[in-house]
Amino acid sequence: MKRTVSTLLAGALALSIPFASQAHRAWFLPAATVLSADNAWVTVDAAVSNDIFHADHAAYRLNGVSVVGPKGNKVELQNTNTGKHRSNFDLQLTDEGTYKIFSASSGLRARWEDANGKRQGWPRRGQKADMAEFDKVVPKDAKNLSVSQFSRRTETFITAGTPSTEVFKPTNQGLELVPVTHPNDLYAGESAQFTLLMDGKPAAGAEVIVLPGGMRYRSAQNEIKAVADEQGNISIAWPEAGMYWLSASYEDNQAKAPATNRRGGYSATFEVLPQ
Amino acid sequence: MKKLLPLLALSLPLSATTFEANVELPQLDVAEYHAPYLAMWVQSSDRKTIKNLALWYDHDKAKGKGQEWLKDLRQWWRRSGRGLDMPAAADAFTGATKTSGSYQLSFDSAKLGLTDLPAGEYKFYIEAVREVGGREVLSVPFTLPADKALTLTLQGKSELGQVSLTVKP
Numbered sequence: 001m002k003r004t005v006s007t008l009l010a011g012a013l014a015l016s017i018p019f020a021s022q023a024h025r026a027w028f029l030p031a032a033t034v035l036s037a038d039n040a041w042v043t044v045d046a047a048v049s050n051d052i053f054h055a056d057h058a059a060y061r062l063n064g065v066s067v068v069g070p071k072g073n074k075v076e077l078q079n080t081n082t083g084k085h086r087s088n089f090d091l092q093l094t095d096e097g098t099y100k101i102f103s104a105s106s107g108l109r110a111r112w113e114d115a116n117g118k119r120q121g122w123p124r125r126g127q128k129a130d131m132a133e134f135d136k137v138v139p140k141d142a143k144n145l146s147v148s149q150f151s152r153r154t155e156t157f158i159t160a161g162t163p164s165t166e167v168f169k170p171t172n173q174g175l176e177l178v179p180v181t182h183p184n185d186l187y188a189g190e191s192a193q194f195t196l197l198m199d200g201k202p203a204a205g206a207e208v209i210v211l212p213g214g215m216r217y218r219s220a221q222n223e224i225k226a227v228a229d230e231q232g233n234i235s236i237a238w239p240e241a242g243m244y245w246l247s248a249s250y251e252d253n254q255a256k257a258p259a260t261n262r263r264g265g266y267s268a269t270f271e272v273l274p275q
Numbered sequence: 276m277k278k279l280l281p282l283l284a285l286s287l288p289l290s291a292t293t294f295e296a297n298v299e300l301p302q303l304d305v306a307e308y309h310a311p312y313l314a315m316w317v318q319s320s321d322r323k324t325i326k327n328l329a330l331w332y333d334h335d336k337a338k339g340k341g342q343e344w345l346k347d348l349r350q351w352w353r354r355s356g357r358g359l360d361m362p363a364a365a366d367a368f369t370g371a372t373k374t375s376g377s378y379q380l381s382f383d384s385a386k387l388g389l390t391d392l393p394a395g396e397y398k399f400y401i402e403a404v405r406e407v408g409g410r411e412v413l414s415v416p417f418t419l420p421a422d423k424a425l426t427l428t429l430q431g432k433s434e435l436g437q438v439s440l441t442v443k444p
Contacts, residue, residue, distance in 0.1 A: 032346075034346050034352070034357075035343075035346060036342050036343060036344070036345040036346035036352060036356065036357070036361070037339070037340075037342050037343035038338075038339050038342065040343070159357075161357055161361075162357050162358050163357065185353065187353075273349055273353075274349065275350070275412075
């Protein structure tokens with residue numbers, strides 16, 4: 001009985017803050033994205049906040065964060081720290097080329113109304129969807145049953161020496177961004193082209209917003225909006241130099257059963273340099 | 276056959292062209308002065324051909340420490356530096372940093388690969404960046420082959436003084 005209560009409570013909690021981590025903005029902030037030294041070190045902040053690049057809300061947990069190097073090798077996060085509002089780690093770039101820092105997750109989520117009209121959800125907050133459990137827990141005939149296949153990905157790119165492109169290869173899972181313009185070759189007054197993919201196919205119609213950093217020092221969001229075309233392509237014109245945060249979201253009903261819809265979230269940090 | 280001749284002439288290497296430059300680094304009234312990193316190069320209008328003329332940086336620091344700030348020569352790093360296997364690939368045009376003063380430079384066309392520049396539109400670039408200071412980039416277009424000696428003059432505002440490039444056919 002106790003267990004049922006805690007399940008219900010957890011469910012209610014999850015529902016009271018639906019998509020909690022999407023409502024806020026998750027970001028990586030590297031201290032530099034273009035490096036020229038041999039074996040350069042770079043330090044990176046990771047946080048979740050409303051105001052982009054102001055670490056004033058919650059630390060980004062590092063347990064799901066990975067770094068892949070130019071040769072496809074895993075790069076170790078060093079000197080990690082997770083504080084109240086910000087996590088931080090260092091990377092040593094021992095190979096020349098482009099590195100990708102990323103965190104990705106995906107899974108299933110079900111919501112429905114029970115006999116008493118109460119909203120229910122599965123899996124419990126912070127838990128992974130287990131398909132064996134799905135059949136037992138989720139009532140197939142429940143009112144307003146919605147089963148979503150979701151994915152979320154947060155990234156940024158850093159280049160030591162000559163830029164490379166090996167880390168751009170998509171996994172074909174969830175919403176992903178494949179750079180056409182190299183993300184460490186962005187300059188004020190120029191445009192960058194990127195392709196958005198959902199499970200490896202063009203994410204046509206994906207909605208994108210791009211926000212310049214330093215939000216505390218201006219009164220408007222100053223967002224740049226874009227919608228992916230049929231090929232999943234977007235083009236972003238950079239008005240000025242600075243750090244930018246890009247966020248894309250995609251939703252459709254092409255999900256694999258038992259899901260009825262699929263949604264993907266993607267965010268990335270880009271540095272734009274002056275000419 | 277006659278018609279082909281002008282085309283042939285265009286593709287001939289400009290073996291005789293020589294480049295000279297005069298660079299003025301201004302005296303700056305600052306609390307902390309470091310000699311600037313400086314790069315000079317020539318690039319074709321389509322940016323496909325880039326020839327370095329000079330790179331002044333702390334190349335003799337132990338363990339290649341001086342390379343750490345090369346990225347701050349942003350234009351140069353983007354157009355050339357990041358694609359070079361430093362420091363070896365820059366040997367032919369690397370020099371030590373220089374403090375304020377006027378410098379007369381003549382470039383070894385053969386050593387710098389300037390002898391085989393195809394005819395066309397080019398730009399001369401000079402970029403300077405100073406530790407705890409500013410950055411300045413100047414550029415000026417010119418055409419090769421030059422039918423007579425031409426001198427292009429540029430005036431810097433912050434990190435560079437007067438700069439001139441002389442191209443002699």
